[in-house]
Amino acid sequence: MPSFFADAALLPKGWARAVLIEADADGDIKAVTPQAAPGDAVRLPGHVIPGVPNLHSHAFQRAMAGFAERRSPEGQDSFWTWRDTMYRFVGRFSPEDAEAVAAQLYVECLEWGFTGIAEFHYLHHQPDGAPYADRAEMALRHVAAARRAGIGITMLPCLYRHGGIFGRDPVPGQRRFLNDVDGILEIHAGLAAALRGDDNAALGIAPHSLRAVTPAMIAVVADLGGPIHIHAAEQMREVVECLAATGARPVEWLLANAPVDARWCLIHSTHMTEAESAALAQSGAVAGLCPSTEASLGDGIFGLPGFRAAGGRFGIGTDSHVGTSPRDELRQLETSQRLALQARSIATDATHPHPGRVLLDAALAGGAQASGRPIGAIAPGMRCDLVALDAAHPALIGREGDALLDAWVFAGQGNPVRDVVVGGRRVVEAGAHVARAAIARDFAAAMKRLAA
Numbered sequence: 001m002p003s004f005f006a007d008a009a010l011l012p013k014g015w016a017r018a019v020l021i022e023a024d025a026d027g028d029i030k031a032v033t034p035q036a037a038p039g040d041a042v043r044l045p046g047h048v049i050p051g052v053p054n055l056h057s058h059a060f061q062r063a064m065a066g067f068a069e070r071r072s073p074e075g076q077d078s079f080w081t082w083r084d085t086m087y088r089f090v091g092r093f094s095p096e097d098a099e100a101v102a103a104q105l106y107v108e109c110l111e112w113g114f115t116g117i118a119e120f121h122y123l124h125h126q127p128d129g130a131p132y133a134d135r136a137e138m139a140l141r142h143v144a145a146a147r148r149a150g151i152g153i154t155m156l157p158c159l160y161r162h163g164g165i166f167g168r169d170p171v172p173g174q175r176r177f178l179n180d181v182d183g184i185l186e187i188h189a190g191l192a193a194a195l196r197g198d199d200n201a202a203l204g205i206a207p208h209s210l211r212a213v214t215p216a217m218i219a220v221v222a223d224l225g226g227p228i229h230i231h232a233a234e235q236m237r238e239v240v241e242c243l244a245a246t247g248a249r250p251v252e253w254l255l256a257n258a259p260v261d262a263r264w265c266l267i268h269s270t271h272m273t274e275a276e277s278a279a280l281a282q283s284g285a286v287a288g289l290c291p292s293t294e295a296s297l298g299d300g301i302f303g304l305p306g307f308r309a310a311g312g313r314f315g316i317g318t319d320s321h322v323g324t325s326p327r328d329e330l331r332q333l334e335t336s337q338r339l340a341l342q343a344r345s346i347a348t349d350a351t352h353p354h355p356g357r358v359l360l361d362a363a364l365a366g367g368a369q370a371s372g373r374p375i376g377a378i379a380p381g382m383r384c385d386l387v388a389l390d391a392a393h394p395a396l397i398g399r400e401g402d403a404l405l406d407a408w409v410f411a412g413q414g415n416p417v418r419d420v421v422v423g424g425r426r427v428v429e430a431g432a433h434v435a436r437a438a439i440a441r442d443f444a445a446a447m448k449r450l451a452a
């Protein structure tokens with residue numbers, strides 16, 4: 001039975017000292033004992049926090065991170081010109097490439113403290129749009145990558161049918177993504193069979209956005225069970241098109257026409273009115289924030305103060321993977337608020353004075369809910385997903401408890417994540433993933449093929 005000993009650990013009731021964390025053979029925590037003796041438990045030096053869920057990933061985009069920065073010939077670059085670059089790039093991926101790139105991404109995420117990833121997967125078919133012999137081939141490659149890297153995964157096969165709201169024809173760059181409802185149900189069934197009995201995995205569904213599905217399709221897939229993720233209100237153009245087509249804004253439309261509740265995660269939710277923000281908070285759904293990607297793409301700034309004041313739940317994702325660290329996502333989230341509002345410590349209130357702690361707590365709870373898995377806390381019944389922050393790292397030295405979290409989130413450039421455990425298995429030791437070199441080699445070979 002794996003057991004771990006932490007000098008300090010963040011438990012649901014707060015920080016505790018000398019904590020013994022015992023797991024069962026399935027990787028679930030069965031006992032957490034503060035003020036304990038280490039015995040023969042594996043020592044995790046430093047401050048141990050729950051593993052952080054990454055609630056939004058398109059793994060293949062890791063291969064083009066940094067590659068879509070160059071000004072396009074037309075100029076006036078935006079999300080939409082970035083998307084054109086992505087569509088050109090996407091034509092090259094083989095299943096082997098997709099698996100190699102995903103495994104590298106998952107290693108990087110683990111080394112920075114993400115222990116679970118929600119894979120919003122839409123790269124389904126061959127370059128000409130024909131399905132692979134096994135329609136779930138590409139989805140299963142992501143499961144294989146997650147198992148190789150040892151990260152928890154929530155697979156979200158994405159239903160993408162149209163090229164604009166509601167029912168516009170897709171463009172050629174989208175042909176690898178397209179399924180009708182029967183097609184996505186076949187992929188979903190293939191994943192369900194592959195994931196059965198896997199305690200590190202869960203299955204949900206992702207209608208891509210109001211640009212890509214019809215209301216009738218949303219109604220069908222919303223009945224499948226598991227988390228439901230959808231992109232919403234990332235860009236003002238999307239809001240304008242939705243208003244023109246329906247008379248409502250994207251979040252407003254979803255709240256009025258889809259059964260949005262705690263099973264749902266609305267990715268981005270960047271452009272909301274105050275009324276939409278309050279209504280989304282009321283629904284119990286999670287806002288899936290991807291701050292580094294939203295900054296990179298020039299999407300806009302999420303309205304954090306109003307959403308938090310209304311009791312809104314949120315988590316973080318790395319989306320296009322220009323960042324792969326929970327620290328960077330939380331830092332960007334708070335820092336963009338400061339720039340917009342010309343004020344500091346936006347995420348805090350009188351009873352919660354440490355923004356690092358407030359943001360981490362939110363990301364753990366919201367990320368766990370959106371992942372549909374028992375994660376995000378060090379407590380019996382939860383998965384044994386742990387991240388040890390090295391208190392002797394120069395970025396954290398002299399800090400304790402919530403002040404250490406503030407230092408982790410807001411200061412320094414190095415990586416103080418020392419050890420990472422997923423489902424009771426240590427996958428990062430002394431700052432390096434246990435299979436880092438082999439996975440990096442396969443990634444390098446895939447990048448060479450993609451660049452050829």
Ligand SMILES: [Zn+2]
Pocket residue numbers: 056058120231267319
């Ligand atoms: Zn996305």
